[in-house]
Amino acid sequence: MKAVRFHEHGGPEVLRYEDAPDPAPATGRAVVRIRACALNHLDLWERRGLDRVRLPLPHISGADIAGEIVDSGGGPLPAGTRVMLQPGLRCGRCRACAEGRDNQCVEYDVLGLRSDGGYAELVSVPVENLIALPDHIDVVAAAAFPLTFLTAWHMLITRAALRAGEVVLVLAGASGVGQAAIQLARHFDARVFATSAPAKAERTRALGAEHVFDHYSGDYAKEVKRLTDGRGADIVVEHVGEVTWDRSVRALATGGRLVTCGATTGHEARIDLRHLFARQLSLLGSYMGRFAELREAAPLFFSGQLHPRIDTTFPLREAAAAQRRLEDKEQFGKIVLTV
Numbered sequence: 057m058k059a060v061r062f063h064e065h066g067g068p069e070v071l072r073y074e075d076a077p078d079p080a081p082a083t084g085r086a087v088v089r090i091r092a093c094a095l096n097h098l099d100l101w102e103r104r105g106l107d108r109v110r111l112p113l114p115h116i117s118g119a120d121i122a123g124e125i126v127d128s129g130g131g132p133l134p135a136g137t138r139v140m141l142q143p144g145l146r147c148g149r150c151r152a153c154a155e156g157r158d159n160q161c162v163e164y165d166v167l168g169l170r171s172d173g174g175y176a177e178l179v180s181v182p183v184e185n186l187i188a189l190p191d192h193i194d195v196v197a198a199a200a201f202p203l204t205f206l207t208a209w210h211m212l213i214t215r216a217a218l219r220a221g222e223v224v225l226v227l228a229g230a231s232g233v234g235q236a237a238i239q240l241a242r243h244f245d246a247r248v249f250a251t252s253a254p255a256k257a258e259r260t261r262a263l264g265a266e267h268v269f270d271h272y273s274g275d276y277a278k279e280v281k282r283l284t285d286g287r288g289a290d291i292v293v294e295h296v297g298e299v300t301w302d303r304s305v306r307a308l309a310t311g312g313r314l315v316t317c318g319a320t321t322g323h324e325a326r327i328d329l330r331h332l333f334a335r336q337l338s339l340l341g342s343y344m345g346r347f348a349e350l351r352e353a354a355p356l357f358f359s360g361q362l363h364p365r366i367d368t369t370f371p372l373r374e375a376a377a378a379q380r381r382l383e384d385k386e387q388f389g390k391i392v393l394t395v
């Protein structure tokens with residue numbers, strides 16, 4: 057098969073479009089002919105090299121995949137079925153897996169992290185990772201759905217236990233997770249505020265945010281309080297990190313929950329413990345999501361109630377150009393490789 061691989065860590069120039077071995081058929085694992093693979097920031101970190109994870113080289117990135125089954129692996133879905141893939145990988149044997157907390161699995165992994173992913177014509181995945189697509193769902197949209205909506209679902213619904221009528225502040229609302237969080241919060245009848253760069257504010261508002269604040273300048277914590285009669289946000293969805301942390305904590309209402317899945321601007325944060333206990337705040341960490349959660353979210357996508365926005369598509373061989381666009385932060389919506 058053709059694949060985009062890197063043999064050493066570095067800039068986008070290390071990505072090579074080349075021949076790679078086809079994945080071997082195996083019982084319990086399906087082989088999927090990839091039609092589309094969406095980019096995530098995870099792909100950039102893999103290419104640059106991660107502190108804590110040593111990747112097998114050469115490596116094929118790509119966690120968000122849609123295509124069709126070419127080998128069923130003995131699973132219930134026959135060859136030819138159009139599918140999108142659950143991006144999480146679990147052992148299926150540990151206590152967390154048995155209790156349905158599979159993103160806490162002792163061997164939890166993400167497609168394209170330690171295993172080969174979707175920057176290729178073919179991929180091998182456990183049959184339990186296959187989710188059949190209805191005919192009207194396009195593969196590009198299907199590839200753009202799983203990772204960000206799964207992450208946002210786990211943050212808002214499972215970790216922060218969102219209730220209708222609550223105030224949700226979504227940091228970096230124009231990002232993949234941000235866009236998904238705005239749509240989900242609106243779907244569950246929350247009142248939504250967001251932050252973004254000024255150039256993306258209008259499009260972020262169109263996703264369902266009542267107000268969009270500039271997160272580079274100004275004090276959005278003060279603004280959220282002003283717009284909620286001094287109360288603040290019940291839930292803050294964070295993934296920006298160091299630069300916004302202080303304002304995000306201050307934006308919380310008494311009893312508020314801050315849920316974070318990332319730290320793109322740095323991971324050194326401090327907190328005044330008096331605020332934590334006196335205002336009864338909860339700080340919640342979140343990483344990816346569970347198999348059951350993606351199966352719960354998928355019907356809302358299939359029925360058109362949630363829709364991933366597509367920024368641009370690139371042919372697989374232009375993966376380096378696609379990653380440059382993601383690095384330049386010019387995109388609004390997902391960047392998708394078509395195969």
Ligand SMILES: [Zn+2]
Pocket residue numbers: 146147148149150151152153161162163164
């Ligand atoms: Zn497990």
